[in-house]
Amino acid sequence: MFDAFADRAEAGRLLAAALRPLQLEHPVVIALPRGGVPVAAEVARELQAPLDLILVRKIGAPTQPELAVAAIVDGEPPQIVRDATTMAMTGADEAYVQRVAAEEQRENLRRRQAYLHGRAPLPLAGRTAILVDDGIATGTTVRAALAALRQRGPARLVLAVPVAPPDTVAALRGAVDELVCLRQPGFFHAVGVHYADFHQVEDREVVDALDAYR
Structure with a gap:
């Protein structure tokens, strides 16, 4: 233990x-x-x-939101990092990743304003x-x-x-x-x-x- x-x-x-x-x-x-x-x-x-x-937001699998298939990093422009193996295993295609990434980037922007008042890195x-x-x-x-x-x-x-x-x-x-x-x-x-x-x-x-x- x-x-x-x-x-x-x-x-x-x-x-x-x-x-x-x-x-x-x-x-x-x-x-x-x-x-x-x-x-x-x-x-x-x-x-x-x-x-x-x-500021990074996980992009969860379609039926397993806690299992990350990709992640989006706040920036100019935002960067998406994909896990090709997990995407294939869970049936998450590129359209799904792009759609969820757009939603999660809104949360990244909210957090940057709330935590850092918009200050640059x-x-x-x-x-x-x-x-x-x-x-x-x-x-x-x-x-x-x-x-x-x-x-x-x-x-x-x-x-x-x-x-x-x-x-x-x-x-x-x-x-x-x-x-x-x-x-x-x-x-x-x-x-x-x-x-x-x-x-x-x-x-x-x-x-x-x-x-x-x-």
Whole structure:
């Protein structure tokens, strides 16, 4: 039996401790809302780094909305990253992906206004970008975020998460320069079972965390 993280804040402090020996130069910590924000805020605080968000929305399968077939990343223009295998397996065609992507991008735009008041993303050129979430299951959303971040020209791209299944971690290693994952359980059911407190993070908590950090 594993020891659960007390909450996302504890997971963030433990992540920061694991990242510090990497001696990352000019780091920018980037959270995946909403659950990644409390984790990333602790990482940024411990590393004394700027904190930003990357807005990504999962595109779920037609009959299994929790199973991601693609994801859309907010940007100019928005970027869609597809999982061809999952699309084929679930019967999600390109028309379906485009239709749901348009719906999810509206939520990305709402969140950018609500969380950042429309502020543009922080520049990453020449810096170390550290993407943080509270955990990974399939990795489709994270993979989309990493692809978008890489296009912004960071000197190093780092993925830091408290927990993820080993096969997902292995699949993502090639997308980053460094990968830190504190726990990789052989039997992985869901991210939430690895936390004693895994409450639903609402918009207000995201805004409060960003305001408190600033």
